[in-house]
Amino acid sequence: MPSNSNSNHRDVDYVFRVGGEGGEGVISTGEMLTQTLARAGYDIYTFRTYPAEIKGGHANYQVRASGKVLLSYGAAVDVLLAFNQEAYDKHIGDVRAGGVVLYDSDSFTAAARESLIYYPVPLTSLATEKIGVKLTKNIVALGVLGQLFDIPLPTFEHLLKERFGRKGETVVQKNLQALHVGAEYIAHQRKQDAILLGPGPRQTKSLILSGNESLCLGAIAVGCRVYAGYPITPASDIMEFLAKELPKLGGFVVQTEDEIAAIGAVLGASFAGAKAMTATSGPGFSLMTEMMGLGVVAEIPAVIVNVQRVGPSTGMPTKTEQGDLYLACYGGHGNCPRIVMALTSVEDCFYGIMRAFNMAEQFQLPVVVLSDASLGHRKATVPVPDLSRVPVIERRKPSLEELVNYKRYQYTPEHVSPMSVPGVSGGGYIAEGLEHDETGYPAASNHENHLRATNKRYGKFHAVEQMANELTRIYGEPHPEIGIIGWGSTEGVIREAVQLAQEKGYSVGALHPKILYPQPLAKLTEFLQGTKAVIIPEVNYSGQFATLLRKRFAYDFVQLNKCIGLPFTPKEILDKIEEVAAHVHSGRRSSAYAAKL
Amino acid sequence: MSTAVDAQAPTPQSYKTDEHPIWCPGCGDFGVLDSLYKSLAGAKVDPKNLVVVSGIGCSGRTPGFIKSYGFHSVHGRVLPVALGVKLANPSLTVIGVGGDGDGFAIGGGHIPHAARRNMDMTYIIMDNSTYGLTKGQYSPTSPVGFQAGSTPYGNIEQPLNPIAMLISYGASFVGQGYSGKPRELADLISRAMAHPGFAFVNVISPCITFYNTYKAIPPRLTELPADHDPSDQAKAFALALHTDRLPLGVFYQSRRPTFEEGVAEVIKKAQASGRPRLEEIFAEFS
Ligand SMILES: Cc1ncc(C[n+]2csc(CCOP(=O)(O)OP(=O)(O)O)c2C)c(N)n1
Ligand code: SF4
Numbered sequence: 009m010p011s012n013s014n015s016n017h018r019d020v021d022y023v024f025r026v027g028g029e030g031g032e033g034v035i036s037t038g039e040m041l042t043q044t045l046a047r048a049g050y051d052i053y054t055f056r057t058y059p060a061e062i063k064g065g066h067a068n069y070q071v072r073a074s075g076k077v078l079l080s081y082g083a084a085v086d087v088l089l090a091f092n093q094e095a096y097d098k099h100i101g102d103v104r105a106g107g108v109v110l111y112d113s114d115s116f117t118a119a120a121r122e123s124l125i126y127y128p129v130p131l132t133s134l135a136t137e138k139i140g141v142k143l144t145k146n147i148v149a150l151g152v153l154g155q156l157f158d159i160p161l162p163t164f165e166h167l168l169k170e171r172f173g174r175k176g177e178t179v180v181q182k183n184l185q186a187l188h189v190g191a192e193y194i195a196h197q198r199k200q201d202a203i204l205l206g207p208g209p210r211q212t213k214s215l216i217l218s219g220n221e222s223l224c225l226g227a228i229a230v231g232c233r234v235y236a237g238y239p240i241t242p243a244s245d246i247m248e249f250l251a252k253e254l255p256k257l258g259g260f261v262v263q264t265e266d267e268i269a270a271i272g273a274v275l276g277a278s279f280a281g282a283k284a285m286t287a288t289s290g291p292g293f294s295l296m297t298e299m300m301g302l303g304v305v306a307e308i309p310a311v312i313v314n315v316q317r318v319g320p321s322t323g324m325p326t327k328t329e330q331g332d333l334y335l336a337c338y339g340g341h342g343n344c345p346r347i348v349m350a351l352t353s354v355e356d357c358f359y360g361i362m363r364a365f366n367m368a369e370q371f372q373l374p375v376v377v378l379s380d381a382s383l384g385h386r387k388a389t390v391p392v393p394d395l396s397r398v399p400v401i402e403r404r405k406p407s408l409e410e411l412v413n414y415k416r417y418q419y420t421p422e423h424v425s426p427m428s429v430p431g432v433s434g435g436g437y438i439a440e441g442l443e444h445d446e447t448g449y450p451a452a453s454n455h456e457n458h459l460r461a462t463n464k465r466y467g468k469f470h471a472v473e474q475m476a477n478e479l480t481r482i483y484g485e486p487h488p489e490i491g492i493i494g495w496g497s498t499e500g501v502i503r504e505a506v507q508l509a510q511e512k513g514y515s516v517g518a519l520h521p522k523i524l525y526p527q528p529l530a531k532l533t534e535f536l537q538g539t540k541a542v543i544i545p546e547v548n549y550s551g552q553f554a555t556l557l558r559k560r561f562a563y564d565f566v567q568l569n570k571c572i573g574l575p576f577t578p579k580e581i582l583d584k585i586e587e588v589a590a591h592v593h594s595g596r597r598s599s600a601y602a603a604k605l
Numbered sequence: 606m607s608t609a610v611d612a613q614a615p616t617p618q619s620y621k622t623d624e625h626p627i628w629c630p631g632c633g634d635f636g637v638l639d640s641l642y643k644s645l646a647g648a649k650v651d652p653k654n655l656v657v658v659s660g661i662g663c664s665g666r667t668p669g670f671i672k673s674y675g676f677h678s679v680h681g682r683v684l685p686v687a688l689g690v691k692l693a694n695p696s697l698t699v700i701g702v703g704g705d706g707d708g709f710a711i712g713g714g715h716i717p718h719a720a721r722r723n724m725d726m727t728y729i730i731m732d733n734s735t736y737g738l739t740k741g742q743y744s745p746t747s748p749v750g751f752q753a754g755s756t757p758y759g760n761i762e763q764p765l766n767p768i769a770m771l772i773s774y775g776a777s778f779v780g781q782g783y784s785g786k787p788r789e790l791a792d793l794i795s796r797a798m799a800h801p802g803f804a805f806v807n808v809i810s811p812c813i814t815f816y817n818t819y820k821a822i823p824p825r826l827t828e829l830p831a832d833h834d835p836s837d838q839a840k841a842f843a844l845a846l847h848t849d850r851l852p853l854g855v856f857y858q859s860r861r862p863t864f865e866e867g868v869a870e871v872i873k874k875a876q877a878s879g880r881p882r883l884e885e886i887f888a889e890f891s
Contacts, residue, residue: 264688
């Protein structure tokens with residue numbers, strides 16, 4: 009058994025998966041493993057699929073740990089920990105050749121496959137006989153993992169003390185014992201595999217956050233103090249997180265009677281001077297569209313988060329999709345310029361939501377922030393946030409001179425007017441959903457005024473588009489032969505695919521905007537020039553971003569759509585790159601791959 | 606906006622804006638507006654701390670006629686917007702106004718929750734038993750048999766009873782007024798504004814153009830019994846069920862914690878061990 013480990017573990021890159029009966033601690037076992045790996049100095053990237061059942065059913069939790077920055081949940085599984093036969097049957101096919109299977113031999117006997125390494129461990133009887141508590145089998149399993157793969161046991165111990173400290177010393181001791189029972193047991197078995205981790209390379213402190221948690225911290229950091237929302241998977245945990253934290257800072261969360269009320273309260277709160285937001289998923293977002301238009305025409309800063317799930321209608325509530333882009337950009341009636349941005353990684357959830365609030369305040373309009381189930385619920389290691397990266401912006405307030413004959417919707421060169429808040433003397437006005445003139449006075453029959461006012465509202469887009477260009481990232485080659493354009497949570501997996509393709513010698517580069525509406529036209533134009541083909545991977549059926557881009561560019565984009573409620577793997581994108589490259593190089597550049605710029 | 610309101614001695618006139626009401630001459634809403642001016646002056650409300658939130662309808666235009674901060678929102682959403690205003694700044698005086706369609710039809714889903722929450726605001730429904738702005742269709746309070754554009758053979762749906770509904774939802778102040786009795790109405794609105802909590806005022810406010818009830822309403826108006834005890838919820842509810850008569854005044858009033866008081870309590874609880882710094886919150890996730 010290893011006791012020593014070498015010091016450089018940059019090459020470590022393993023996928024662990026835990027599977028078993030829901031409600032038996034599978035998820036918390038996965039979480040503890042994740043937290044320990046992260047604290048031990050590894051980058052982590054989790055992935056889990058949820059059963060639709062509330063209780064019971066099959067549960068699993070996957071974590072990839074690496075000495076390098078992780079961009080995707082990985083490919084094949086290196087280590088499978090199966091608590092029962094169902095977990096084994098479900099996941100065995102995903103284990104790579106030479107991979108390791110650890111299983112509870114009290115629960116079942118695995119029909120061993122030749123290419124795999126097996127460690128049957130009597131987890132249940134070790135727990136019941138040595139500890140006297142059946143559920144400590146999870147901790148016994150962690151001890152086995154720790155000892156076998158040299159994941160530092162003291163880090164596990166520290167975590168157990170933290171997690172069970174509140175339940176008293178006896179519980180802590182039982183869990184520590186369970187950890188050592190597992191370690192002890194496996195220490196006496198022959199190690200057949202070569203997986204060894206030891207302490208990871210990262211020295212700096214980092215946080216372990218889900219996308220939704222990261223988003224909440226960013227919202228708090230930028231000054232959000234009012235949240236209104238209605239429960240919906242996969243956004244509810246945002247409301248629950250903020251319900252706990254905002255009151256500590258003098259803010260409040262209200263659970264409204266529906267999503268219309270939620271966005272209504274957000275607009276009311278923002279009108280009265282607070283930074284406010286709501287978060288929902290597809291069904292709730294659909295209900296919000298009328299109010300979003302009110303926010304646009306009355307020019308009220310507001311942040312609306314949509315953690316997308318599979319639609320339409322109730323769809324697949326726990327599964328991921330990028331299906332709400334059309335609705336985000338065009339939902340609602342009338343000519344209705346709002347900003348749509350998409351969060352790209354767990355870390356970006358923090359800074360992205362800060363930028364969303366900043367843009368809402370700066371441009372006085374609703375900002376729709378698209379996340380999705382896969383991003384909202386996966387955990388990753390994130391460097392401790394650096395607040396200086398996104399300085400906080402507040403809305404433009406009227407000066408004393410501007411308060412004399414105050415015009416709330418005054419025309420200005422930047423198309424943003426001074427916004428007073430209740431309590432300010434001389435600043436009274438009507439936040440008006442009817443078409444109105446500069447004072448806010450309704451002008452529902454003035455034809456020319458409507459054009460002027462619409463111009464004003466769209467005029468804000470000039471500056472936003474600049475920002476969209478600045479916030480667009482390019483990975484791989486800046487002027488590639490094969491381009492990829494992605495949005496939202498696919499950033500990491502696309503980056504990984506690009507790296508893999510570059511290693512294979514392809515000329516590939518990816519463009520990834522953060523603001524999707526208005527679009528970063530300058531950056532897109534520059535990127536498209538010189539490409540021979542451009543792939544647009546999206547986790548949806550119809551290619552919503554591709555469709556929006558076709559409106560702006562006469563370019564025959566190649567769509568890569570995945571519509572099974574799961575995120576892409578790097579290989580799926582790599583395969584597409586290779587397929588398209590083969591076409592381009594064979595000279596069979598059918599019109600499907602021709603740039604028509 | 607024109608002349609400033611003298612915060613020490615405001616007059617009803619001083620709350621008028623330059624915007625002239627677009628209402629039809631004889632519309633009941635004029636009476637409601639006048640009463641509101643009086644109540645505001647009586648309570649010496651400083652316009653800078655007053656927010657009037659409205660929905661869509663003829664009645665929804667009210668904020669434009671009152672010197673204040675106003676929010677002319679969308680159809681049926683007065684109460685959510687008011688909730689947000691109160692969350693952001695509990696010290697503001699908030700008055701919600703809208704029609705019976707706005708409040709009881711499209712916005713009806715918000716009323717029970719506003720009543721439960723008990724935020725400190727006044728909600729005035731200008732009840733003309735028709736949809737004024739969309740030209741006279743039947744509304745949730747139109748009587749059976751009501752004939753108009755969408756009910757050419759007469760309305761077959763029973764009208765709802767706003768007073769009974771609000772009492773049963775647990776609103777902490779429920780009153781009824783008539784636009785044709787502006788002095789009494791101003792008294793009622795003043796009492797509603799003084800009430801700490803969600804104060805609901807149903808104002809019968811005839812639509813002279815599409816459903817002229819100026820002759821039909823007055824004979825049905827009556828006073829609440831002199832010995833009526835507004836803290837008696839069951840009695841108030843029983844009185845509300847006699848819809849052949851339309852008693853004016855305060856049916857029901859009780860003092861219970863407001864939403865704002867609840868919010869303050871929660872914040873106190875959450876801050877029991879001080880207000881955390883951002884880094885401390887971050888540290889929970891290391
Ligand atoms: C979502 C939506 N549906 C319909 C309308 C059209 N609409 C405007 S006002 C109104 C009803 C007006 O009746 P009421 O609320 O009783 O107010 P009144 O005009 O009688 O004061 C309707 C249906 C709208 N503005 N918005
Ligand atoms: S239509 Fe009826 S409710 Fe509307 S302003 Fe005229 S009288 Fe008043």
